Amino acid sequence: MIIKRGHYLQVEDGVWSVQKGDILIEGNVVKKLGEVTEREAAGHEVFDAAGMLVLPGLVNGHQHTPMSLLRCYSDDLPLMDWLNKKMLPAEMKMTSEDRYKGAMLSLAEMIKSGTTTYADMYIDMDTIAEAVASSGMRGALARGMIAMDANYSDRIEESRQLVKRWNGAANGRITTMIAPHSPYMCPPDFLKAAVELAKELNVPLHTHLAETADERQMIQDKYGSSPVQYLQEAGFFEDTHVVLAHGVHFTAEDLEVLQQVKRGGIIHNPVSNAKLGCGTSDLLALRRHGIAVGLGTDGPGSASTLDLFMEMKAAAWMQKLLHSDASALSSHDILTMATKTGAEILGLGNDIGTIEEGKKADLIMINMNQPHFIPAHEPTSLLVYAAAGQDVDSVIIDGEVVMKHRELLTMDEEKVMFEAQQSAASLLNRL
CATH class of the missing domain: 2.30.40.10 (Urease, subunit C, domain 1)
Structure with missing residues (x-):
């Protein structure tokens, strides 16, 4: 062509x-x-x-595609209420068919708004990988792992099998990661097992990090450290490639730790973080410490929209307000986050993120x-x-x-929307 x-x-x-x-x-x-x-x-x-x-093409560094079925279902609530009282009960009732139809709806929305690569963290990832393969999208996929008990071997094995089945599939459009959900949902032994698995398989780690002040307090009360320090103690930053979603609540000591990250970085989700009242990342502080920053939407259950152009605006506006400085980040900085840097954080910078001969x-x-x-x-x-x-x-x-x-051209848009609407109605009827 x-x-x-x-x-x-x-x-x-x-x-x-x-x-x-x-x-x-x-x-x-x-x-x-x-x-x-x-x-x-x-x-x-x-x-x-x-x-x-x-x-x-734009790069969405953090997403949960099946949550499109729950768009605007649980709005105007604090994060922990939103998660524990509304989202998790509904997600537990999702079937594999629901997750496929929700993923297809998200993929359609992302393609239509200019996203060509995205990172997903969810369960039933074989189903989501099938959706990615058929849609033509480029996806970095991870099985989100929660380990609130000592028996987590099944989740580790599911992640291992996902990497073996799908890493490099669909003509290389699909890559994989290991995703312990967050510091507050993963005990130390489990985190260490996840880190070792990522090293064994030579794939990145993907997690939620320092999204809320409540999370920081939970980790402080339980382990006597910040979420960043908690990950550090589990070896999370030792010769690994990390994709760290959110990064809102960091101390000066946290930034010193993150400054040592050589592969990966922070995925900033300004719309979701603002809508849930979590706060906003201090991107200037991250940049001063040489920490790479890309953009993500988070799932449509929180952000409501998967339009990365909206995230670009929000990222720029919020930094200017945070610092009372209209020059805080330029449009060139923001566009770089949405393309080149996002690709690099996902480990795909040699292949995508800029228009160059050979890419x-x-x-x-x-x-x-x-x-x-x-x-x-x-x-x-x-x-x-x-x-x-x-x-x-x-x-x-x-x-x-x-x-x-x-x-x-890769999906029937009307069919995708109709089937997603039917799945969402059926899901709510089962609650």
Whole structure:
């Protein structure tokens, strides 16, 4: 395929710039950028991108896809009430079919709003992996593990089998991680077992960390340490690759520990954290300590929306308010978090996250011929502060067109929505 007559964004030293030229895709790789000769173009399908801006696909670093069935079911409650009184009882009643239909609904929403790669943490991950494989999405999948008792061997084995079955599947679109849910739901022995499993299988660790002040107090009361220190004592940061969701409540000592993380980083979920009243991460403090930060939505049961353009806005606004400084983070910083850095945190930075020759063809096209994009003084600012997921015209993942001119090509959108609605109604009837 050749993408012609469009413009594309590239990043160098944290600054994004608009380039004019063709994008030649062969197989699942960007073969050439710039002028494509007639000989090179022979036999290639032409995609006319006139009036569009081509971006690297967005990376959602933390998600729980089946929770789309519980969107706006449990709003306006503190996190622990939201989780324990509403979400967990409903999730315990979900069937495998429910989880598949919820995952498909989330995947459809993410593709339609420009996400091409995401990280999932849930149970019944074989079912979710099947959904990812059929949708064309790129996914980093993990079995979320809770160990409130001493008998956790089944969860460890499920995670091991997930890695063996799915790591590298779907032409490499599926990768895997090991996911002890959180410090407050995992005792020390279990955390150590999870760390050893990740090292044995050479995959990242994915966990929730320091999301609420209540979590910090729980760990302090039980173990006499902060959540970060608790993970450190379990060996969580010793020669591992870590994906740490949320990261809202850190001390200066915590940041010193996290500064030693060489592979991975924090996935900031500003909309979910604001909606649940958890607070917001101090991204400037993280950056001062050299800690990588990507963006995620969290599950649709909390965030309500899976639109990463909304997360970009929220991330920027909240840092400016937190620091009373309009220059706190630039639009270039935010777009980097949503693409390049997010890919690096998931361990995929060599393949995706930027538009470069030799990288995978994960691309999205934004229709710039709309009133809210005129005039185009600063394209990166327009994308972060003015764009929304609905502005995504077409999506290419792994060299395949999965959405063209707002039409999903890998799934029947009407069927996905109808079946998800039916599953959600049935689920609530079983409570």
